[in-house]
Amino acid sequence: ETGVTQTPRHLVMGMTNKKSLKCEQHLGHNAMYWYKQSAKKPLELMFVYNFKEQTENNSVPSRFSPECPNSSHLFLHLHTLQPEDSALYLCASSQEREGPSEKLFFGSGTQLSVL
Amino acid sequence: AQTVTQSQPEMSVQEAETVTLSCTYDTSESDYYLFWYKQPPSRQMILVIRQEAYKQQNATENRFSVNFQKAAKSFSLKISDSQLGDAAMYFCAYRSVRTSGSRLTFGEGTQLTVNP
Numbered sequence: 260e261t262g263v264t265q266t267p268r269h270l271v272m273g274m275t276n277k278k279s280l281k282c283e284q285h286l287g288h289n290a291m292y293w294y295k296q297s298a299k300k301p302l303e304l305m306f307v308y309n310f311k312e313q314t315e316n317n318s319v320p321s322r323f324s325p326e327c328p329n330s331s332h333l334f335l336h337l338h339t340l341q342p343e344d345s346a347l348y349l350c351a352s353s354q355e356r357e358g359p360s361e362k363l364f365f366g367s368g369t370q371l372s373v374l
Numbered sequence: 375a376q377t378v379t380q381s382q383p384e385m386s387v388q389e390a391e392t393v394t395l396s397c398t399y400d401t402s403e404s405d406y407y408l409f410w411y412k413q414p415p416s417r418q419m420i421l422v423i424r425q426e427a428y429k430q431q432n433a434t435e436n437r438f439s440v441n442f443q444k445a446a447k448s449f450s451l452k453i454s455d456s457q458l459g460d461a462a463m464y465f466c467a468y469r470s471v472r473t474s475g476s477r478l479t480f481g482e483g484t485q486l487t488v489n490p
């Protein structure tokens with residue numbers, strides 16, 4: 260148990276559906292992240308939130324919409340996805356400060372299949 | 375932009391033996407951090423070991439150690455006395471000191487199988 264919980268664990272959706280992924284961290288961290296993990300590809304950073312403010316959007320299509328209502332919760336809203344968006348979506352958190360790198364704590368991910 | 379390359383998609387090792395996973399990276403920076411993460415079937419990424427580039431001494435964590443060759447931009451992971459629980463996907467990752475936060479650049483991963 261690393262203190263980062265993601266729901267649902269699995270999700271199957273059609274291309275016209277709207278769904279949301281949820282991430283909650285119980286570690287008191289001030290930064291949260293969404294990563295996409297596709298088969299045979301490196302993990303791709305999608306979004307970064309520091310103190311609830313989005314600080315990075317790595318050219319992610321608008322069909323992915325993040326929301327960070329507070330420092331403990333992070334959502335990824337999905338709509339009109341494409342089959343190539345099928346992947347494992349990982350949430351992570353960290354405590355940001357100056358100096359040596361902080362550890363990233365990951366959740367177990369949501370395995371998304373878009374039909 | 376930095377890149378991380380893991381040239382071994384799959385590796386296998388006999389239980390109790392030693393295995394080395396390779397990682398190379400490309401950067402123009404002189405100071406940075408390198409990491410090895412483990413992803414077991416539970417899918418949860420777990421930090422195995424990390425290395426600060428300014429430190430010449432190789433990092434060690436129990437049975438896990440790295441061979442950091444800065445000039446060669448190489449960062450291999452050695453697992454000694456391999457155990458069945460070591461079976462997982464292993465990712466090498468890079469982080470620049472210039473960026474705030476824990477934004478990591480990952481390699482493609484190496485799937486490690488441990489044979490009993």
